[in-house]
Amino acid sequence: MGNELRAMCDCGYERTVEAGSCMGNYGSSLPFPYICPTCAELVIADILDPSAACPLCGETNLERYGSIVSNSPPKRSWFQKIFSDSEPHYVPTVFEENCPPLNSTVIIEPGRHKCPKCGHQGLKFEVTAWFD
Numbered sequence: 001m002g003n004e005l006r007a008m009c010d011c012g013y014e015r016t017v018e019a020g021s022c023m024g025n026y027g028s029s030l031p032f033p034y035i036c037p038t039c040a041e042l043v044i045a046d047i048l049d050p051s052a053a054c055p056l057c058g059e060t061n062l063e064r065y066g067s068i069v070s071n072s073p074p075k076r077s078w079f080q081k082i083f084s085d086s087e088p089h090y091v092p093t094v095f096e097e098n099c100p101p102l103n104s105t106v107i108i109e110p111g112r113h114k115c116p117k118c119g120h121q122g123l124k125f126e127v128t129a130w131f132d
């Protein structure tokens with residue numbers, strides 16, 4: 001499943017992108033938001049492609065948003081979830097996509113991220129649509 005993500009900054013920068021996997025390419029490519037420092041833009045590149053480049057200018061020195069969280073050790077079972085008081089490993093996310101080729105889950109945390117335009121930590125992501 002893919003997501004339409006809207007990124008908005010206090011400076012007025014706003015961009016809507018599509019991230020995550022679709023049915024057709026699940027497991028083989030994973031579009032994810034990056035900053036292209038050359039374009040000063042939020043762009044989408046394939047997180048599974050080690051030579052992922054900016055689709056606008058070809059820059060390969062991209063700055064990835066979010067985090068890649070290893071799937072091992074495996075997530076806790078329903079039993080542990082129900083009977084534990086706290087969730088120390090729980091990470092709230094705006095966006096989350098399991099990525100089997102990396103044995104990881106890629107996430108975008110809520111809160112402020114670096115804006116490609118003004119460079120400040122003022123960019124917020126929100127999911128505006130889901131698609132298959």
Ligand SMILES: [Zn+2]
Nearest residue numbers: 036039054057
């Ligand atoms: Zn670029």
Ligand SMILES: [Zn+2]
Nearest residue numbers: 009011115118
């Ligand atoms: Zn900004």
